[in-house]
Amino acid sequence: MDVQGAFDAAWWPGILSELKEHKCPKNLYKLTMNYFTQRTAEVVTNSLKIEKIVTRGCPQGSCSGPGLWNLQFNSLLTQKFLARTKVVAYADDLLIATRGKSVREVENFANLELSKIERWSRKNKIRFNEKKSKVMLVTRRKRREDKKIILYMNFSPIEQVTQMKYLGIILDQKFKFQEHIKYAAERCTKLIYNLSRAARLQWGIKQEAIATIYKGAILPLLSYGAPVWIEAMKHYHNRQKLKRVQRLINLRMARAFRTTSGDALCILTGMKPIIIKIEETVKQHEFKGRQPQQEDHLDHEVEYRHWPHPATAVTIIEIDTPEESTIAAYTDGSKSEEGVGAGVVIYYGSSTIASLKLKLGDRCSNNQAELLAIYKALEMINLLNTDRFNPQTAVIYTDSRVAIDSIRNTNNHSYLAEETRKMIANLDRESGKLNFLGSRLMPAY
Numbered sequence: 001m002d003v004q005g006a007f008d009a010a011w012w013p014g015i016l017s018e019l020k021e022h023k024c025p026k027n028l029y030k031l032t033m034n035y036f037t038q039r040t041a042e043v044v045t046n047s048l049k050i051e052k053i054v055t056r057g058c059p060q061g062s063c064s065g066p067g068l069w070n071l072q073f074n075s076l077l078t079q080k081f082l083a084r085t086k087v088v089a090y091a092d093d094l095l096i097a098t099r100g101k102s103v104r105e106v107e108n109f110a111n112l113e114l115s116k117i118e119r120w121s122r123k124n125k126i127r128f129n130e131k132k133s134k135v136m137l138v139t140r141r142k143r144r145e146d147k148k149i150i151l152y153m154n155f156s157p158i159e160q161v162t163q164m165k166y167l168g169i170i171l172d173q174k175f176k177f178q179e180h181i182k183y184a185a186e187r188c189t190k191l192i193y194n195l196s197r198a199a200r201l202q203w204g205i206k207q208e209a210i211a212t213i214y215k216g217a218i219l220p221l222l223s224y225g226a227p228v229w230i231e232a233m234k235h236y237h238n239r240q241k242l243k244r245v246q247r248l249i250n251l252r253m254a255r256a257f258r259t260t261s262g263d264a265l266c267i268l269t270g271m272k273p274i275i276i277k278i279e280e281t282v283k284q285h286e287f288k289g290r291q292p293q294q295e296d297h298l299d300h301e302v303e304y305r306h307w308p309h310p311a312t313a314v315t316i317i318e319i320d321t322p323e324e325s326t327i328a329a330y331t332d333g334s335k336s337e338e339g340v341g342a343g344v345v346i347y348y349g350s351s352t353i354a355s356l357k358l359k360l361g362d363r364c365s366n367n368q369a370e371l372l373a374i375y376k377a378l379e380m381i382n383l384l385n386t387d388r389f390n391p392q393t394a395v396i397y398t399d400s401r402v403a404i405d406s407i408r409n410t411n412n413h414s415y416l417a418e419e420t421r422k423m424i425a426n427l428d429r430e431s432g433k434l435n436f437l438g439s440r441l442m443p444a445y
Contacts, residue, residue, distance in 0.1 A: 002132035006092035011125040177229035327394040333369025342373035370400035
C-alpha cells in the first residue's frame with residue numbers, strides 16, 4: 001500500500017497524541033509541540049511571494065523526521081488485526097499479508113483488514129493512494145479456479161498484479177523469485193557493458209579497479225536479499241544467470257580468452273564463485289539472527305569508546321629461555337575434527353596448583369582457543385592467594401606466535417585481546433598482590 005504524500009502527510013496532532021500515550025517526558029513533549037508551532041512554507045518567484053502556515057509534515061532529511069513519522073505510523077501497526085494477518089512497515093512502505101483456505105475467504109479477510117486501515121487513515125488525516133497500491137494472490141495450487149481477487153480502498157478497487165516489487169525484491173505469485181534473479185542479472189550485465197564502453201576510451205581499466213567495482217557495486221546487487229530467495233538457487237537455470245554475470249566481469253579482470261572456463265577465471269582473479277559467496281552471505285545472516293550462544297562474546301570487536309588509553313598500554317616481554325619464577329603457567333589451544341578446546345596448567349615449583357580445561361564452539365578458531373587459554377591463565381594467577389609465594393613472579397609459556405602478536409598489537413581490538421591486555425595491566429598495578437615482572441610470555445616451541 002502506498003501512502004499519499006508520505007512524510008509530508010504526517011499530522012501533528014496525531015503525533016502529539018502518540019507522545020502522550022507513550023508517556024513522553026514533559027520537557028520533550030513541550031519541545032516537540034514548540035517545534036510544530038508557527039511553521040510556514042513560502043514560494044518565491046520573480047514578482048510573487050506566497051506564504052502559507054504548515055500544519056502537517058515531517059521535514060525529510062531532518063534528524064527528528066523519521067522518529068516523528070514512526071510515532072504516528074506505529075499506531076497503525078498496533079491495530080487489532082486478525083491472527084491470520086501480518087502487517088509490516090518500512091518507513092512509508094506498508095505490506096499486508098493475510099491467508100485463507102480459499103480465494104473468496106482470503107478476499108473477505110483482506111477487505112475486513114483494509115476497512116480497519118481506512119478508519120485509521122481517516123482518524124490520522126493520512127490518505128492511501130489506491131491507484132499506486134497493488135494486490136497479489138500468492139498460491140501454489142495447480143487446480144483450476146477463479147483467482148481474481150477484488151479488494152477496495154477508498155471505495156475504489158485495487159489493481160491485481162502477478163508480481164510486485166517490495167524493498168527492491170520482486171515477489172511473484174509462487175515465490176519462485178525467477179524474475180528477481182533475472183532482473184538483478186540483467187541490471188548487472190548492463191553495468192558491465194557500460195563499463196566496457198567507458199574503458200575503451202581510457203585504454204582500459206586496471207584489474208584492481210575492476211575488482212573494486214565488482215566488490216562494491218555488482219556483488220551487492222547480485223546478493224541483495226539473498227536470505228529471502230536462496231531456495232531459488234537449487235535450480236540450475238537460476239544459478240547459471242548469476243554465473244554468467246560473474247564470468248563477464250572475470251573475463252575483463254583477468255584479460256583472458258572467451259573460451260576460458262568460469263572456474264578457471266575465478267582462480268585467475270582470486271574471486272570466490274558467486275554461488276558460494278551468496279551462500280556465505282546467507283549463513284552470516286542466519287548467524288546474526290539466531291539466539292546468542294555462550295561463546296559469541298569471544299568473536300566481536302570492542303567499541304572504540306571502550307578502548308584503553310594509549311598511555312596505559314602494557315609492556316609484553318618475550319623471553320627465549322626458561323627463567324626461574326614463583327609461578328609457571330602452561331597454556332595450549334587446538335582445533336580438530338572433534339572440536340575446539342584449550343587447557344591451562346599452573347605450577348608452583350614442581351607442584352601443580354591449578355588446572356583448567358575449556359570447550360569452545362565449533363566455529364571458534366585455533367587462535368581464539370590459544371588466546372583464551374592465556375587469558376584464563378592470567379585470570380587464575382590473579383585469583384591465587386599470593387601470600388604463600390615469595391618472591392611473587394610469574395611466566396606464561398605458550399606455543400602460539402599469533403596469540404602473542406595479537407596481544408602486542410594495540411590496533412587489534414578484538415574482545416579477547418583487549419580483555420587479556422586489561423588483565424595484564426591489572427596484574428602489573430596490583431604489585432602488593434603479585435608482581436608480574438613485565439607480564440612475560442614465553443614461546444614454548
